[in-house]
Amino acid sequence: MKLNKLKTFNWKITAAVGAVLIAASWTGNLLYWSSMQLGKPYFFQHYFTVNEGSEGSLSFRYLEDNNAGVTVISVGLDEYPQFRFHLSESMPSNYQKQMIALAEWRPNEVTSNRYPSGQQFLTVNYSDGSWEKIPTGYINVVKNDEQPIKIKSTSRGGGTATEDLILEKIELLPDGEELKRFVEVQLTGFGGKDIKPPFELAKGEPLSLSYNFEFAGNAAMAASYYESSIQLSFSNKEGQKLVQRIEFIHTFESLPESEIYALAKAERKSP
The missing domain is CATH 2.60.40.10 (Immunoglobulins)
Known part of the structure; x- marks a missing residue:
């Protein structure tokens, strides 16, 4: 008789513990779901x-x-x-x-x-x-003022000057301070040497341009959309001004849950 009572008691404890675990799991799922909600677009x-x-x-x-x-x-x-x-x-x-x-x-x-x-x-x-x-x-x-290309493209992603040129400026378009903070542009010449304007570029001299996005610690900017250009401004011996633009795009196909969570947290803190 005592053994039967003990079994019944153990069964009740097991059922109670199971109910608590189920409730805790359900509450945890609800809290996680709530944490992933933005609340507004x-x-x-x-x-x-x-x-x-x-x-x-x-x-x-x-x-x-x-x-x-x-x-x-x-x-x-x-x-x-x-x-x-x-x-x-x-x-x-x-x-x-x-x-x-x-x-x-x-x-x-x-x-x-x-x-x-x-x-x-x-x-x-x-x-x-x-x-x-x-x-x-x-x-x-x-303005649609881009001149005939004076940099001959190569299969390696760079180019060579088709005449003697002076590189006067490198600009990011649009000219927003936020964009400048997260995009690094590098221009290199012979032997991978960094080029900084103003720079004299001889006919046949190689030119290679690369860019890199660095958004560490800023989920919102990493999830931004960029359809922009790097503008190179040149002049030649005759003083003619030449402009060449290289388009670049940074977008995203899908956002990891970790980034959505970071955005949700940031939105919750904003007024």
């Missing part, structure tokens, strides 16, 4: 270089919680009110979906006189009737 920073007089597009990316109570219904770019942005889902994940707001324009719709370069703001309209202005990076409108 998160718009990434974008850095664009746009050539005036050319057709093209702008696409702004943002994250939205899968089960969000309030969603984005439309966006508008303050400096480009005639652009109509179309919203679409580009990539789902366990907790958020990546969305894209895309607008396209025809040639001659964008000129540097009508739309000056600088920091850009999106007007975001939500499903609950509210709206807000969100800073979303920089757009640099550049």
Whole structure:
């Protein structure tokens, strides 16, 4: 009889412990799910270089919680009110979906006189009737003044000068301070020697350009979108000014959960 009572008692303890463990696991999952929620759409920073007089597009990316109570219904770019942005889902994940707001324009719709370069703001309209202005990076409108290429490209990713030149400037476009903090540009010549402007480049002399992104400790900037250019400004013996631009793009196909978690934490701390 005592043995049966002991077995019944042990069974009750086991059941109670099991219930506690299940509840703890469920609570832990709920807390983790809650920690991965952004609470409101998160718009990434974008850095664009746009050539005036050319057709093209702008696409702004943002994250939205899968089960969000309030969603984005439309966006508008303050400096480009005639652009109509179309919203679409580009990539789902366990907790958020990546969305894209895309607008396209025809040639001659964008000129540097009508739309000056600088920091850009999106007007975001939500499903609950509210709206807000969100800073979303920089757009640099550049004149279509690139001259015939004076650097002959090679299969190794570099080039050689086709005439005697003076390299006067190396610039990042758009000219935003945030971008300069995270992009390192290196130009090398004979024997891998670093080149700093002003620099005289003889005909036939090799030239190699490389760039590197370094975002250590800054998850938000690592998740930013860059569609920009490195601009090299030259002059020749006749004093003619020559411009060459090398486009570079930094984007992301998917964000690791660790980066989303870092973004969620940063959003929670922001007012």
